[in-house]
Amino acid sequence: MASLIAKTPCAGILPLKIGQLRLEEPAPAPITSIAPFSGKDRAVASALKALGLGWPAPDRAVTGAAGACLWSGRGQAFLLGVAPEGMAGIAALTDQSDGWARIALEGPGAEAVLARLVALDIGAAAFPAGSTARTGLGHMMALLWRSAPERFEIFVFRSMARTAVHELETAMRACAARAVVDHG
Numbered sequence: 214m215a216s217l218i219a220k221t222p223c224a225g226i227l228p229l230k231i232g233q234l235r236l237e238e239p240a241p242a243p244i245t246s247i248a249p250f251s252g253k254d255r256a257v258a259s260a261l262k263a264l265g266l267g268w269p270a271p272d273r274a275v276t277g278a279a280g281a282c283l284w285s286g287r288g289q290a291f292l293l294g295v296a297p298e299g300m301a302g303i304a305a306l307t308d309q310s311d312g313w314a315r316i317a318l319e320g321p322g323a324e325a326v327l328a329r330l331v332a333l334d335i336g337a338a339a340f341p342a343g344s345t346a347r348t349g350l351g352h353m354m355a356l357l358w359r360s361a362p363e364r365f366e367i368f369v370f371r372s373m374a375r376t377a378v379h380e381l382e383t384a385m386r387a388c389a390a391r392a393v394v395d396h397g
Contacts, residue, residue: 222314222374232389234320260299314374
C-alpha cells in the first residue's frame with residue numbers, strides 16, 4: 214500500500230528571495246468560508262466578536278490575536294486561523310483549508326511586483342493595510358489581502374499554486390532587473 218505524505222501547496226517551491234523581496238508560504242492555518250443565513254448577520258457578528266474578531270466591511274479584513282476574518286465576496290468571509298465556534302446553525306460553514314494556497318509577498322517593491330499582475334490600484338493610499346480584494350492574478354482568480362504596509366497575502370486555488378509562484382517570481386525578477394538599470 215502507498216504511503217501518502219501531506220504537503221503544503223507550495224512545498225518545495227517556496228521560500229524565495231529576490232533582492233529585498235521575499236515570497237513565502239505562511240504556516241498552515243485553518244480557512245473557513247462563512248456565509249450567514251438569511252437574517253443571521255448580527256448573530257454571526259456576535260459569534261465573531263466572541264472570537265475577538267468581527268464581520269468585515271466589503272474589501273476589508275478584521276484581525277485579532279486569534280486570527281483574521283477577510284471579506285471574500287458579497288455575504289461571504291474567510292475566517293483564518295481559528296475555528297468558527299458558535300456559528301453552527303447561523304451560517305453556512307465550509308472548511309477551505311486544503312483548497313487554497315496562501316502565499317505572502319513582502320518587502321519594499323511588493324506593490325510594483327503586484328502591479329504587473331493585478332488590474333487594481335494597490336498603492337498604499339487606495340489599498341491600505343487591512344484591504345482585501347477578489348481579483349485576477351495574471352490569468353488566475355485570487356483573493357488579495359494587504360496584511361501589513363509592505364506585505365500582501367495572496368490566496369489562489371491550490372491547483373494553481375505552482376503557476377502563481379511562477380508568475381510572482383517572474384514579476385519579482387523583472388522588478389529587480391529594473392531596479393538595477395534605474396540605479397545604474
